[in-house]
Amino acid sequence: MDNSCCPLPDSASDLRPIEGAEADEELASLAKALSHPARVQIVRLLARRVSCVCGEIVDQLPLAQSTVSQHLKVLKDCGLIRGEIDGPRICYCLEPRTLRRLRALIGGL
């Protein structure tokens, strides 16, 4: 397994507010991305670095390849994961900053 595409977490702090209308929208958007068990499982896989490549994620889930690809798109669109082209494959990895942001927003409740 090659994790070269997955960056180590950085520790820059996020200065955006954790409450207000914009924060509500942001939290709702991130929560929606995690509102499906398959997407939670994908995030967990990537957090554990068990898998990075799309094909392996498909193998771990009881879903069709096209369905998994859609879930990956949802997670990517909200910034929770990132995909980088790695030869013929695509290597997905967590975006630690977004996950930290989510924790901050939840913590602010």
Place this chain on the structure above:
Amino acid sequence: MDNSCCPLPDSASDLRPIEGAEADEELASLAKALSHPARVQIVRLLARRVSCVCGEIVDQLPLAQSTVSQHLKVLKDCGLIRGEIDGPRICYCLEPRTLRRLRALIGGL
């Protein structure tokens, strides 16, 4: 404003695991409850104790009373809030244990 219906947070720890298939379902379910800005705003209102009574919540949101009532039902069904009858009104309040559980699940990612 009367907050007598809203209990103070207790600190009992939750022994359920924070990963695995069941935890995935649980996290997805809680995330879905927060996947709408109006519901995030309701949780925030209750966290700030700005309002406890359904009618006041309706006043704070640009939505019809029936719509707000449905959002409250979603939050209640997943255990994030609780409603108690207070004379002719209904007093809603956060369920701190569920919120802590959500934080634990998010933290476990």
Place this chain on the structure above:
DNA sequence: GCTCCTTATCGCCATTTAACGATAGGACTG
């Protein structure tokens, strides 16, 4: 260039969600 492998996108269908007005029901007040 052709072919294979990998992933994204398209089209379709069934189900769920969100919104509202209207209505029902429960609890005080007079």
Place this chain on the structure above:
DNA sequence: CAGTCCTATCGTTAAATGGCGATAAGGAGC
């Protein structure tokens, strides 16, 4: 007990979601 206030539920509609197979697109390697 009649009226009033507050909240939940019903019925409807439009839009979003989740699933799949089929197909397109883009590199790798022969």
